[in-house]
Amino acid sequence: MKIAVLGTxxxxxxxxxxxxxxxxxVVMGTRDPAKTLSRKEEGTPNAAHITDWMKSxxxxxxxxxxxxxxxxxxxxxxxxxxxxxxxxxLAGAQHLAGKTVMDITNPLDFSKGMPPSLFVCNTDSxxxxxxxxxxxxxxxxxxxxxxxxxxxxPAKLTGEAITMFVCGNDAGAxxxxxxxxxxxxxxxxxxxxGDITSARGxxxxxxxxxxxxxxxxxxxxxFRIVR
Numbered sequence: 077m078k079i080a081v082l083g084t085x086x087x088x089x090x091x092x093x094x095x096x097x098x099x100x101x102v103v104m105g106t107r108d109p110a111k112t113l114s115r116k117e118e119g120t121p122n123a124a125h126i127t128d129w130m131k132s133x134x135x136x137x138x139x140x141x142x143x144x145x146x147x148x149x150x151x152x153x154x155x156x157x158x159x160x161x162x163x164x165x166l167a168g169a170q171h172l173a174g175k176t177v178m179d180i181t182n183p184l185d186f187s188k189g190m191p192p193s194l195f196v197c198n199t200d201s202x203x204x205x206x207x208x209x210x211x212x213x214x215x216x217x218x219x220x221x222x223x224x225x226x227x228x229x230p231a232k233l234t235g236e237a238i239t240m241f242v243c244g245n246d247a248g249a250x251x252x253x254x255x256x257x258x259x260x261x262x263x264x265x266x267x268x269x270g271d272i273t274s275a276r277g278x279x280x281x282x283x284x285x286x287x288x289x290x291x292x293x294x295x296x297x298x299f300r301i302v303r
Contacts, residue, residue, distance in 0.1 A: 080105055080148025082141055082163050083155040084112055084126045087180065087224040091154055092136050094228040098260060103137045105144030107166060113138060145171035150178065157181040157202055164210055173212035176249040179203050180219040182282050191286040194279060203275030207245060214249035217275040218242045218257065221285065223295040228261045230298070237264040238298040243274035267301060
């Protein structure tokens with residue numbers, strides 16, 4: 077399958093590498109490929125700088141957002157939540173129309189330091205804002221409640237199967253994404269929460285997620301629904 081991963085940071089790197097490893101045709105999107113690949117700053121403690129990462133993933137092209145979105149049969153939005161709307165705008169509504177867009181972003185506001193707050197919540201969500209802005213895209217919110225490496229390998233945590241959520245307005249897109257989560261990444265417990273307004277709930281899990289992380293000093297945890 078042809079897949080576009082929008083975003084070249086840690087999350088985008090992990091997802092793109094996994095999908096390429098299992099045989100998909102993956103391209104990564106960024107605002108300005110030349111600028112992205114010429115940056116001098118080092119990678120974060122959890123991710124290589126993109127130029128170093130590309131040395132071992134040379135088969136994954138880094139292109140402009142619009143070119144990536146045009147390539148992808150499926151689009152995975154893997155950028156900072158604050159840049160989600162502008163990223164899809166640059167990708168182009170015409171390249172997103174009719175396509176499933178997996179929205180794994182969170183509306184985190186770091187302007188007042190740590191822990192961040194949410195710049196949209198309660199009566200709205202980032203997932204809803206994206207769906208309103210791109211009504212012809214099939215937005216499905218998912219994978220936003222775990223750290224990046226668990227997104228593609230939930231079995232890294234021992235014990236019972238952990239839970240992932242999906243929500244969106246298009247039933248077919250949610251069915252497809254649920255299948256992708258299971259077959260691509262190994263998720264065994266996926267719960268459909270309903271339409272895109274349910275993104276309010278999954279995005280508002282982030283404040284408790286961040287506080288758990290602060291107490292444990294580790295992101296090696298996830299939510300599991302016992303029923």
